[in-house]
Amino acid sequence: MRPAQAIHNWQADQKADPNMPEQKPQYVSAFRALSGYIKPHIWAFVGVFFCTLIAILSDLLQPFLMKIAIDDNLMAGKNDYRGLLIICAVYLGLSVSSFAFTYVQNNLLQHIGQSIVSRIRKQLFGHIMKQSMRYFDRMSSGSLITHVSSDTEALNQFFNQVLLSLFRDGLTLIFIIVMMFQLDTTLALYCLILLPIIAIIAIAFRSFMRATYQLARTRLSRMVAFVAENLSGMNLVQVFHQQKEQQKQFNERNGLYFKANLREIRTNVLFGRTFDILSNLSIALVTWIGGNAVLGQNLEFGVLYAFITYIRQFFQPINTITQQWNTLQSATVAVTRIWTVFESKPDVTDRESGRPALTPEKVKGRIDFDRISFSYEEGVPIIRELDLHIRPGELIGVVGTTGAGKSSLISLLCRFYDVLDGRVRIDGTDVRDIPQAELHRVVGLVQQEPYLYSGSIVDNVRMFDESISREEVIEACKFVGADAIIQRLKQGYDTHLSERGSGLSAGERQMISFARIIVFKPKVLILDEASANLDSQTEQLIQNALHVVSRNRTTIVIAHRLSTIMQADRIIVMSRGEIVEQGSHHQLLERGGHYRELYEHSQGHVAV
Numbered sequence: 252m253r254p255a256q257a258i259h260n261w262q263a264d265q266k267a268d269p270n271m272p273e274q275k276p277q278y279v280s281a282f283r284a285l286s287g288y289i290k291p292h293i294w295a296f297v298g299v300f301f302c303t304l305i306a307i308l309s310d311l312l313q314p315f316l317m318k319i320a321i322d323d324n325l326m327a328g329k330n331d332y333r334g335l336l337i338i339c340a341v342y343l344g345l346s347v348s349s350f351a352f353t354y355v356q357n358n359l360l361q362h363i364g365q366s367i368v369s370r371i372r373k374q375l376f377g378h379i380m381k382q383s384m385r386y387f388d389r390m391s392s393g394s395l396i397t398h399v400s401s402d403t404e405a406l407n408q409f410f411n412q413v414l415l416s417l418f419r420d421g422l423t424l425i426f427i428i429v430m431m432f433q434l435d436t437t438l439a440l441y442c443l444i445l446l447p448i449i450a451i452i453a454i455a456f457r458s459f460m461r462a463t464y465q466l467a468r469t470r471l472s473r474m475v476a477f478v479a480e481n482l483s484g485m486n487l488v489q490v491f492h493q494q495k496e497q498q499k500q501f502n503e504r505n506g507l508y509f510k511a512n513l514r515e516i517r518t519n520v521l522f523g524r525t526f527d528i529l530s531n532l533s534i535a536l537v538t539w540i541g542g543n544a545v546l547g548q549n550l551e552f553g554v555l556y557a558f559i560t561y562i563r564q565f566f567q568p569i570n571t572i573t574q575q576w577n578t579l580q581s582a583t584v585a586v587t588r589i590w591t592v593f594e595s596k597p598d599v600t601d602r603e604s605g606r607p608a609l610t611p612e613k614v615k616g617r618i619d620f621d622r623i624s625f626s627y628e629e630g631v632p633i634i635r636e637l638d639l640h641i642r643p644g645e646l647i648g649v650v651g652t653t654g655a656g657k658s659s660l661i662s663l664l665c666r667f668y669d670v671l672d673g674r675v676r677i678d679g680t681d682v683r684d685i686p687q688a689e690l691h692r693v694v695g696l697v698q699q700e701p702y703l704y705s706g707s708i709v710d711n712v713r714m715f716d717e718s719i720s721r722e723e724v725i726e727a728c729k730f731v732g733a734d735a736i737i738q739r740l741k742q743g744y745d746t747h748l749s750e751r752g753s754g755l756s757a758g759e760r761q762m763i764s765f766a767r768i769i770v771f772k773p774k775v776l777i778l779d780e781a782s783a784n785l786d787s788q789t790e791q792l793i794q795n796a797l798h799v800v801s802r803n804r805t806t807i808v809i810a811h812r813l814s815t816i817m818q819a820d821r822i823i824v825m826s827r828g829e830i831v832e833q834g835s836h837h838q839l840l841e842r843g844g845h846y847r848e849l850y851e852h853s854q855g856h857v858a859v
């Protein structure tokens with residue numbers, strides 16, 4: 252299977268099933284992908300390494316210092332108070348050094364981790380923003396949100412937990428073993444007898460812990476997906492009195508997640524306590540063997556003391572490293588997923604045409620659809636050899652049954668997708684030869700559900716473009732007749748709109764997007780009319796607004812209410828991706844075809 256195909260399949264799977272099983276971690280490719288981000292921080296990593304080294308040595312020298320105090324001072328009966336004081340001072344110094352270097356090492360690593368993750372997150376968002384509509388058709392917004400938020404967070408944990416643990420705990424283990432052999436080879440060998448047992452237990456627990464961890468994650472994502480689904484369809488839930496049923500289903504998911512969580516916690520506790528038992532077993536073994544040696548005068552008491560302290564310290568890093576296994580796995584899967592997003596290329600791109608660029612200000616607004624064909628999926632034609640030519644300044648109404656291809660036609664003009672055959676031209680230039688940034692200055696779109704951002708009304712009209720003054724915004728709103736509506740709001744133009752502009756009616760949202768058009772002055776205006784029923788007063792306001800914004804610009808209105816386009820210069824009737832009729836309202840009514848049928852339906856009686 253080709254890689255592109257594999258990626259596509261994976262993405263398709265992901266969209267189809269938000270509860271997809273975890274991907275298999277690809278450690279080597281994940282770390283190769285990350286290496287480019289790590290390189291600029293190489294000196295900071297060297298700093299972390301040295302800080303860790305000094306902090307560990309400071310920790311591990313403390314028991315050794317106690318051994319010197321016991322064997323060379325206390326047990327030797329020298330009454331060397333000065334020597335004892337020096338040892339205590341060095342002990343204190345080591346504690347301060349351990350604290351200071353651990354602090355620097357933690358901060359440095361946090362800084363590296365956060366910088367890398369913030370850079371990846373920035374690039375990821377930028378990359379997603381550049382993708383074409385086909386990409387968003389395949390990917391669910393839920394999984395994209397997961398990539399930008401949770402996956403990058405998993406990466407952050409990799410730097411701040413896994414890497415730190417591998418660095419610190421790995422080095423600690425090595426140093427403890429060295430110190431043990433340094434103190435007493437026989438006792439050290441007795442301790443190492445336990446190593447294979449520890450390894451077996453760690454491996455056995457590792458797969459068990461992975462299973463419980465994944466179960467908890469899967470159940471959590473199921474619960475979250477269920478909540479998201481309910482929130483987006485809340486009006487349906489309430490209209491159909493589904494609250495009880497949904498609550499029941501939520502309780503089931505919540506209960507399953509609760510059980511999985513408990514299981515995960517139980518496994519972790521069991522693992523930790525098993526290690527405690529092993530640690531105590533080693534201590535008992537060393538106390539017995541070492542104690543006998545001390546009683547037989549073959550071992551110094553200080554050595555035994557230091558040994559027991561080291562054994563206590565020996566188990567803790569093994570425990571921590573094993574616990575990091577899950578984090579390492581999820582970070583690796585996260586890297587793989589993030590890089591899958593990075594690998595996707597937009598299928599609509601700017602191309603070098605060699606033609607002179609279109610100057611948006613000079614565009615007249617002539618539009619030609621030259622025998623265009625289009626489909627979303629291979630073999631399922633949506634638009635078939637459609638030929639339509641629109642004069643500059645013409646007001647065109649597009650009507651047709653649902654699924655006729657009206658919105659698809661508009662998507663091709665905006666170049667959300669590319670045609671399969673034929674050409675779409677503006678003032679004679681193929682839209683594929685117009686850089687997208689320029690094209691979108693020429694073509695303005697007012698969608699069925701105008702998207703409003705979280706921000707003030709002023710910012711929403713000027714789309715956060717500070718070069719457009721507040722006065723221009725107010726002027727535009729007055730022009731389209733939105734001013735009266737906005738003035739009625741408590742804080743007028745400074746009213747803060749919440750997510751998706753909730754707090755405003757559908758008609759009010761459309762009025763604001765009309766004002767946007769005036770402010771940005773596109774030469775071609777597309778209006779995908781809201782199909783929702785508007786009250787007659789708002790409908791009249793929208794009619795008036797359409798009248799003023801369509802002046803001196805080519806306007807295409809996809810109409811759901813025929814009243815909106817009765818005054819259009821030309822009405823196009825579409826069916827199954829083809830134009831089946833065109834003409835003025837009266838011409839089409841007289842013709843007695845599809846349009847008349849639509850009209851009579853809209854008037855409440857069926858054509859005979």
Ligand SMILES: Nc1ncnc2c1ncn2[C@@H]1O[C@H](COP(=O)(O)OP(=O)(O)OP(=O)(O)O)[C@@H](O)[C@H]1O
Pocket residue numbers: 388627628633651652653654655656657658659660
């Ligand atoms: N992103 C997409 N991916 C796959 N198929 C799509 C996509 N968008 C639309 N379609 C399909 O293309 C056909 C035409 O859809 P389109 O939205 O252009 O119709 P429309 O005339 O605007 O309909 P409506 O009046 O209901 O909005 C429909 O069969 C629809 O299911």
